[in-house]
Amino acid sequence: MTRKRKVLLVDDSATYRELATILLEASDCTVTSAGTAAEGMRLAEDGPDLILVDFNLPDINGFHAARLLRDNPRTRGIPLLGLTADDVSDVDHQAARDAGFDAFITKPIAREEFRAALAPLLATQEDP
Numbered sequence: 001m002t003r004k005r006k007v008l009l010v011d012d013s014a015t016y017r018e019l020a021t022i023l024l025e026a027s028d029c030t031v032t033s034a035g036t037a038a039e040g041m042r043l044a045e046d047g048p049d050l051i052l053v054d055f056n057l058p059d060i061n062g063f064h065a066a067r068l069l070r071d072n073p074r075t076r077g078i079p080l081l082g083l084t085a086d087d088v089s090d091v092d093h094q095a096a097r098d099a100g101f102d103a104f105i106t107k108p109i110a111r112e113e114f115r116a117a118l119a120p121l122l123a124t125q126e127d128p
Contacts, residue, residue, distance in 0.1 A: 005122050008048040009033040010040030010065070011083060012058050016107060020052065020083075023114050029122075037065040044075045050121050051075075055084040055096075055104070063099040070100035079121040083107055 007029045011017050014035070021031045032048065034040035037060045044051055051069065055062035062082055069075045082096055082104030096104055105117045 005029045005049040006047075007031050008040060008043050008046075008051045010035075010037060010052065010057065010062075011054040012036065012056075013054075016054075016083075020109070020114075023109070023111060024118075027115060027118060027122075037062070037068075040065065041068060041072075044069060044072075044078070047074070048078060050079050050081060050118070052081045052083055053101075055082055055086070063095065066100040081105065081117060081121055083109075 005028070007024050009017055009020050009024070009031055011020070011033070012035050017033045017035070021033065024031045029050075032043055032046070034043050035058075037053075037057045040051070040053065053062045053065050053069075057065065066080050066082070069078065069080060079102045080100055082101040084104060085107045102121055103117050105113055
């Protein structure tokens with residue numbers, strides 16, 4: 001039997017956190033959420049299977065948060081999915097990869113696109 005995946009969602013929009021939580025729970029995940037990068041960094045120490053990080057957070061931007069997560073030995077191996085409200089053509093794809101994101105999607109999210117982005121990242125996390 002496959003265990004539920006633990007996902008940390010870091011986004012300053014309560015509305016988006018609620019929507020993403022519904023979609024994640026429908027994908028058999030348990031969700032912990034944070035509204036700031038600082039709170040997310042603290043919660044990441046608990047070792048989720050996946051971390052979703054908004055690019056535009058109120059305290060530090062998502063790119064910086066991703067670099068901090070990659071620099072931390074306890075979180076460096078956790079897959080990171082970036083979230084952005086920007087037009088995908090405006091996103092610097094190389095900068096996102098250089099910051100440590102494994103993938104990113106745009107908001108508002110489409111259910112199937114969201115699931116398609118999650119699947120390979122969650123598949124990298126083996127069951128114990």
